[in-house]
Each structure stands twice: as C-alpha cells, then as structure tokens.
Amino acid sequence: MILNINHKPIVAIALLSSLSSFAQQSNNPATEATADQVQHGFWKNPNLKYTATEWPVDDDDLKFWDVPKLEKAFIDTALTDRNDGLVIGKLGVDGGDKDMIVKLAQEIADGQHDEIDSLLITHKGKLVFESYYSWGRANLTHPQASATKTYTGLALGRAIQLGYLTMADLDKPVVSFLKELDPTKLVAGAEKITLHNALTRRTGIRISEEQREEFEKNPDQVKGQRLVLTILGQSEPITSENLNSFSYGAYSTELVMQVIDAVVPGSAEDFIKNELLGKMGITTYRWLPGPSGLPAAGWKSSLTSRAMVKLGTLAINKGKWDGEQLIPEAFITKSTNRIITTGDYKVYGGGKDISNQGYGYLWWTADMKVGDKSYLSASAQGGGGQFIILIEKLDLMVVVTSHERHPSTLQLTAERILPAFIKDEFPALEGPYLGQKPPG
Structure with a gap:
C-alpha cells in the first residue's frame, strides 16, 4: 500500500521492497516547483531531484521533455x-490479482519492458x-500523438448527441457540410467521401509527398475550409476502389474536424473544451492547432493519464459519463467494434497473442488471446506508445503512456494484465503457464 502522508496529493515513494510489500513513505515532504520557477525554466536545474508523482505544470512554456525523470517509480495499489x-x-478486492500486477510494475520500474x-x-x-515511471506524473500532460484521432472522433459523437448532426448524417458526403467550398474546383468523385x-x-484521397511540401510552403492554402479545397482539389480522382481501401494518412481526421467546426455553434476548439473535455472535468490539457487553424485532428494533443482514463471510461460506458449520455451509444458501438479488417502486418504494439487487427470509428481493434480464449479489444493508439485499451468483455481498461518507438503494449496487456483479471478461469495455472492451457 502507498501511504499519502497528511492526505496530500503530492507524494514521494520508494520502489517495491518485495512483491507483496512496499517501503513506506517517510515524512520528508516532496519537492514542489513554484509557479515562478516553472515559468523561468527551473525544471532544467540538474541539482533539483524530483521524486514526486505530480507537481505544478500550469505554464504553457513547460515542455514535457524538460521534466527530469523520476528517481523512483510511483506504484499504487490502494489509491x-x-x-x-x-x-x-x-486491486485484489475489486478485481485483479494484486501480486501479478505488482510484479509487472516492478519489472517496468527495473527497465525490463518498454520505456513506460x-x-x-x-x-x-x-x-x-x-x-508512474520516467517522465510520468499524475498531473503532467503527456503528448498523445495519433491517439488524438480517437479524441476527434469522440468530439464528433458529442456533436451528434447534441443534435448538430444525426447518425444518418454519417452516410452523407463530407462536402455537403462545408458551405465555403466551390464544388467545381474539386476532383472527380470528391462528393463520394462520406463521414463514415x-x-x-x-x-480515397491520394496526395503525394511533393504536394504536401507545397502545402507547407503556402500556408494560406490550408486555412479554414481552404484545407479541404486544396486537398480535394489536388488529390487523384476519388474512385470506388480507393474508397474501399484503408489508408492511415489521407487527411481523414482533418475532414472530421472540419465538419465539427462547420456544424457546431462557435468554434471546434471551444466545442471540444466546453462540451467534451469540460463535461468530464478535464481542464488540464493541450490541443494545439493544425495548419488549418482548427485543433489538429490527428496529433498535437496532450493529456494526463487520468484524463485518458476518463475518455476510456466514456467509451466503455457506451457514451455515458456520471449518468449523462454525452455520446450516442450507437456511435460508441460503431467506434469500438471491428467495421473493417486492416490485416496483421506490423500491428502497432502487437505480438504473438494479438491478431485480426481492424478499425472502427477512429479506434483500432484486435483480438487478444489468453490460453484458448479470445477477447476483442478496442484501442486509441499514439506514436511513442500511448494507449487506451478497452476489453469490454472483462469490463477492463488499460492506459499506458510511454516514449517507446516500437512498443509491445498490446502483447504485454494480453500476456501479463488480462490473466490477472481472468485468473479464476485458470485456477491451476502457475509460472510460465499462467493464462495458458496446461501442457498436455
């Protein structure tokens, strides 16, 4: 158990002394940076030793990578x-095998797994x-990379719940919502691209790298809805064949964000702040603009790990937060289930127990194998190893942030975390056979 001295939210801790016990926190108060120190770069002081799980990070000048690594991991089973x-x-009372999870946490702290x-x-x-390990802090936002795509989808779902769109609108052409576009300047087939x-x-959008470089040289071409005009004016023609082909790039999420901005009152930025994140009490975050001036739809967001838990909770609860339906259940169901199969080549975070990779509405899906059983997972994924992993069948969510170029997070979840929550299904298994069918 971790003891929070005087019930303060800022604590310093020692690593596990064994699999079943922790070194108790002393009365030595954790180091805190003042607002002035944060603003003037005091976090770069090599003589300041941070062992706290959180510290003030209100100033926008504070960059994630400027934070010193934790000297000791923070591992808490009694929150x-x-x-x-x-x-x-x-843990252990409300589900899960405490010893199994604690052992995994100690291995992470000892550097035996990804840079989590x-x-x-x-x-x-x-x-x-x-x-928390390395650069992790409880109230320090962590760059999300492409997990931002999933959050963009949730914002669209929120717009549907509030009546600015309908589920039927998902089958309508994207350009029908963007009134500033001149349809005569779009490539053939552009009107076939739906929100779905x-x-x-x-x-079906196909833009070359040379074209992308030209966009960057002419920022006026991509401000506001001109981004869509530029993309759909310079893409190869949109064909039925391309519309049936999964492409990770192709400006998909940018189109979604453009529609959000076009249909909601005010701006997409304010809508996300007030109607999505704000509704869940998420106020400490960063979501920077993209080239169009709208919130970047595919990256550039930064959230705390607990905010990620909230967004995952919203999804696993079928769009409900604190009893209020923030997103239609039908939209969440579409989002977190396998609509298309993308193939198992280079599954991000995958391994031997991960298969049948697919995609919903801006959520990845995959089967996780444990013994002779398979569990469907849905996940938000961001480069560097950011994951919100939902396993609905077990009512289980795993949130991971890291700075790992080639993470193994999905495999680690299947191999080490799922067995801790389905151990009762394999009561006789121990050691290397834990979570698997016994040999013979």
Whole structure:
C-alpha cells in the first residue's frame, strides 16, 4: 500500500521492497516547483531531484521533455480519491490479482519492458491501479500523438448527441457540410467521401509527398475550409476502389474536424473544451492547432493519464459519463467494434497473442488471446506508445503512456494484465503457464 502522508496529493515513494510489500513513505515532504520557477525554466536545474508523482505544470512554456525523470517509480495499489470524477477501487478486492500486477510494475520500474511513463488500470468502472515511471506524473500532460484521432472522433459523437448532426448524417458526403467550398474546383468523385469513410479512414484521397511540401510552403492554402479545397482539389480522382481501401494518412481526421467546426455553434476548439473535455472535468490539457487553424485532428494533443482514463471510461460506458449520455451509444458501438479488417502486418504494439487487427470509428481493434480464449479489444493508439485499451468483455481498461518507438503494449496487456483479471478461469495455472492451457 502507498501511504499519502497528511492526505496530500503530492507524494514521494520508494520502489517495491518485495512483491507483496512496499517501503513506506517517510515524512520528508516532496519537492514542489513554484509557479515562478516553472515559468523561468527551473525544471532544467540538474541539482533539483524530483521524486514526486505530480507537481505544478500550469505554464504553457513547460515542455514535457524538460521534466527530469523520476528517481523512483510511483506504484499504487490502494489509491486515494483525488475528487476528479474517477471512481476509486482496490486491486485484489475489486478485481485483479494484486501480486501479478505488482510484479509487472516492478519489472517496468527495473527497465525490463518498454520505456513506460505511466500504467493505469480500471476494472468494472473503478480505477484500481496507478503507476508512474520516467517522465510520468499524475498531473503532467503527456503528448498523445495519433491517439488524438480517437479524441476527434469522440468530439464528433458529442456533436451528434447534441443534435448538430444525426447518425444518418454519417452516410452523407463530407462536402455537403462545408458551405465555403466551390464544388467545381474539386476532383472527380470528391462528393463520394462520406463521414463514415472518413471515420474508417477510407477516403480515397491520394496526395503525394511533393504536394504536401507545397502545402507547407503556402500556408494560406490550408486555412479554414481552404484545407479541404486544396486537398480535394489536388488529390487523384476519388474512385470506388480507393474508397474501399484503408489508408492511415489521407487527411481523414482533418475532414472530421472540419465538419465539427462547420456544424457546431462557435468554434471546434471551444466545442471540444466546453462540451467534451469540460463535461468530464478535464481542464488540464493541450490541443494545439493544425495548419488549418482548427485543433489538429490527428496529433498535437496532450493529456494526463487520468484524463485518458476518463475518455476510456466514456467509451466503455457506451457514451455515458456520471449518468449523462454525452455520446450516442450507437456511435460508441460503431467506434469500438471491428467495421473493417486492416490485416496483421506490423500491428502497432502487437505480438504473438494479438491478431485480426481492424478499425472502427477512429479506434483500432484486435483480438487478444489468453490460453484458448479470445477477447476483442478496442484501442486509441499514439506514436511513442500511448494507449487506451478497452476489453469490454472483462469490463477492463488499460492506459499506458510511454516514449517507446516500437512498443509491445498490446502483447504485454494480453500476456501479463488480462490473466490477472481472468485468473479464476485458470485456477491451476502457475509460472510460465499462467493464462495458458496446461501442457498436455
């Protein structure tokens, strides 16, 4: 158990002393940086030793990579309620094998796995495990990279819930929502691209690298809806064949963000702030603009690990947060289920127990094998190893942030975390056979 001295949210801890016990926190207060020190770069002081799980990060000048690494990992199996909207549980009491998860956490702290910055686990709606390593802090936002795509999809779902769009509108052409476009300047077939195509990354758009470089040289070409005009004016013609082909690039999420901005009152930026993130009490985040001036739809967001847990909770609860339906259940179902199969070549974060990779509405899907059983997972994924992994059948969520170029997060989840929550199905298994069928 981790003891929060005087119930303060900032704590310093020691690593595990064994698989079943922790070194107790002393009364030595954790180091805090003042607002002035943060603003003037005090975090770069090599003589300042950070061992806290969190510290003030209100200033926009503070960059994630400027934060010193934690000297010791923070590993907590008996969490304190931070009154941030998350329901707190207890590992081993509210589900999960405590020893198995603690052992994995110690291995991460010892550098035996990916370069992980945080690992959080929820089970049956309760946060039961929280840990931070390296650059991880409880209230420090972590770059999300392409996980931002998933959040863009959730923002579209919020617009549907509020009546600015309907589920039927997902089958309408994207250009029908963008009134500033001149249809005579678009390539043949541009009107065939629907929101459904964009959400499943099958827009048929084909832009060369040379064209992308030209866009960057002429920023006026991509401001506002001119971005769509430029893309759909210079792409290869949109064919039915291309519309059925999954393409990770192809400006799919940019089209989604453009529609959000076009249909909601005010700006997409304010809508995301007030109607999506704000509704869940997520106020500490960064979401920078893309070339169009709208929030970057495919990257450039930065969230805390607990905010990631909230967004994952919204999804695993079928669009509900704190009893309120923020996103239609039908939209979440589409998002987190396999609409198309993308193939198993180079599955990001995958391994021997991960197969049948697919895609929903800006969520990746894959089967996770444990013994002779298979569990469908849905995940937000960001370069560098950012994951929100949902396993609906187990009512389980795993959140990971890291700085790993080639992560193994999905495989690690299947191999080490899922067995801890389905151990009762394999009561006789131990050691290397844990979570697998016994030999013979």
